[in-house]
Amino acid sequence: MVVGIVIAAIVVVILIGLIVIYNGLIRLRNQMKNAWSQIDVQLKRRHDLIPNLVETVKGYASHERETLEAVTNARNQAQGAVGKGVGVQAQAEGALGGALSRLLAVAEAYPDLKANQNFLALQEELTSTENKIAFSRQFYNDAVLGYNNKTQMFPSNVIAGMFSFKEGEFFELEAPAEREVPKVSF
Amino acid sequence: MWEQIRSNRIKSIFLVAAMAGVLLVIGFFIGMAFFGNPLAGLIVALIIWGIMSLVAYFQGDNIFLSISKARKIERDDNPRLYNIVEEMKIASGLAHMPDIYIIDDPAMNAFATGRNPEKAAVAVTSGLLQKLNRDELQGVIGHEMAHINNRDVLLMTMCGVLLGAIVMISWYVTHMLFWGGMSGRRGSGGGGGQAQIILLLVGIVLMILAPILAQLIYFAISRKREYLADASSAQYTRYPEGLASALEKLGGSTAQLQTANKALAPMYITNPFRKKGMAASDLSSTHPPISERVRILRSMGGASFADYNNAYASVHQSGGSAIPASALAGTGAIGLRAASSEGAVGNPGKLERTREVSDLMWRKNNYKTINCGCGTKLRVPPNVKKFTIKCPHCGTTHTV
Numbered sequence: 001m002v003v004g005i006v007i008a009a010i011v012v013v014i015l016i017g018l019i020v021i022y023n024g025l026i027r028l029r030n031q032m033k034n035a036w037s038q039i040d041v042q043l044k045r046r047h048d049l050i051p052n053l054v055e056t057v058k059g060y061a062s063h064e065r066e067t068l069e070a071v072t073n074a075r076n077q078a079q080g081a082v083g084k085g086v087g088v089q090a091q092a093e094g095a096l097g098g099a100l101s102r103l104l105a106v107a108e109a110y111p112d113l114k115a116n117q118n119f120l121a122l123q124e125e126l127t128s129t130e131n132k133i134a135f136s137r138q139f140y141n142d143a144v145l146g147y148n149n150k151t152q153m154f155p156s157n158v159i160a161g162m163f164s165f166k167e168g169e170f171f172e173l174e175a176p177a178e179r180e181v182p183k184v185s186f
Numbered sequence: 187m188w189e190q191i192r193s194n195r196i197k198s199i200f201l202v203a204a205m206a207g208v209l210l211v212i213g214f215f216i217g218m219a220f221f222g223n224p225l226a227g228l229i230v231a232l233i234i235w236g237i238m239s240l241v242a243y244f245q246g247d248n249i250f251l252s253i254s255k256a257r258k259i260e261r262d263d264n265p266r267l268y269n270i271v272e273e274m275k276i277a278s279g280l281a282h283m284p285d286i287y288i289i290d291d292p293a294m295n296a297f298a299t300g301r302n303p304e305k306a307a308v309a310v311t312s313g314l315l316q317k318l319n320r321d322e323l324q325g326v327i328g329h330e331m332a333h334i335n336n337r338d339v340l341l342m343t344m345c346g347v348l349l350g351a352i353v354m355i356s357w358y359v360t361h362m363l364f365w366g367g368m369s370g371r372r373g374s375g376g377g378g379g380q381a382q383i384i385l386l387l388v389g390i391v392l393m394i395l396a397p398i399l400a401q402l403i404y405f406a407i408s409r410k411r412e413y414l415a416d417a418s419s420a421q422y423t424r425y426p427e428g429l430a431s432a433l434e435k436l437g438g439s440t441a442q443l444q445t446a447n448k449a450l451a452p453m454y455i456t457n458p459f460r461k462k463g464m465a466a467s468d469l470s471s472t473h474p475p476i477s478e479r480v481r482i483l484r485s486m487g488g489a490s491f492a493d494y495n496n497a498y499a500s501v502h503q504s505g506g507s508a509i510p511a512s513a514l515a516g517t518g519a520i521g522l523r524a525a526s527s528e529g530a531v532g533n534p535g536k537l538e539r540t541r542e543v544s545d546l547m548w549r550k551n552n553y554k555t556i557n558c559g560c561g562t563k564l565r566v567p568p569n570v571k572k573f574t575i576k577c578p579h580c581g582t583t584h585t586v
Binding site: 035038042121124125127128131132134135136138139 | 279
């Protein structure tokens, strides 16, 4: 009788532990997914802004065709990479970021363009979108780290293995050559 | 981040309980002194506190915003401010975009309000918007978002209410005791006189000490929150220098906020009260000294809580810790980012900012703006009935 109760109590405690750990994993995974959707929103915003930007710049600096084309191509590639996995997308976005910053650096040389209200508004949007991408990336990576820690550490790793919680992938834009901000000299 | 919110909650409950204890002691005494029954006093104190809390909970943000004369702005009113708030919303992982308010006041200050993150609002003064560059504004907004995210707003509101109730009750009771004790009680005389006088003295001492004690607890809570919000802002922005230089500008400014209220002082990013004409730097008690906050932020080697804590310990030679230990565990190293350049696109310089903000304030006051061909901007007050107006520079006549 007593032995039975003790065994039952142990089973219940283990069960509760399992449920708590399982729920914790689910919570972290949802948090990570939610953070990813934040990045997605900002990337989409970036893709939407670029055609507008390219058109505006074209009006003032039409002979910077190479730079403009590079941006358009990079944007199309980035758009094509949507949904193909974190790594592929990160690479395409990294390239786009590089092309964009080159374009903005070029724009510095055109005072008329810099004074254009439309361009200024676009610039504010773009600057902020770049920031938002960076911040949502930062939040996503923190979420991935938290989740991955849980899936690797004992005892939650046992449960993660049982219910096949896969590790999250970091969103890294560190393609060093691409990320480097070009220096402008006058 | 979540651990930190949880540990905050426990610590807050403890401190609020301490303040509530003070209130109950007062109630107990009132009951003994006036009703002859401690329980009645307790009930009176609890009812006063309860009503004030309910009002503050449901209407606190509206009251606060309206006595500050804050006006809500939309995205198009100032895209830069809106974007910065949205950036910080993303960095802090909040689910809801807070409302943004602006206060037409040349003093530099900001606060966050709202009982939960879903119903939050941030308010900044026009002076702040005008004098801070993008990085600095980001730091300040990050600090306010941290208050929202760490659930500081509700805690500080509730503590403020408790403090208010204690101060109010003890003020009335002191006066009643003093005058009532002098005139009314003396007549009753007789054997109870000795005990009456002792009770009276204890009461007066208690009524003087209670508000001070409550205030000390309040300030203790509020200061801890400021450190934590600074640390969170650095973590969100990855750029502590932004907040540091913003605080420096705030500390150096001598303009005083017109609409500030004593009870609400801890809600602002820096204490809005100081002697007229003096700098805000180190006179505050609801906030840690600005110079110290700046020094801590400037000596951070990275952007994580651990970096802030180390900086805190090195600024206070005695060591110590500003961040709950549970929030420090399990965070990796976080690097800093580089400054964005002022005057560059998306980061207007001082002149453009001043124009932008004054345009905004004119618009918010329902003034019409006419751009004359000669480059002059004509502001037409909302109550003007005249249909034509002459530009003072070039003489062109415009129709309103």
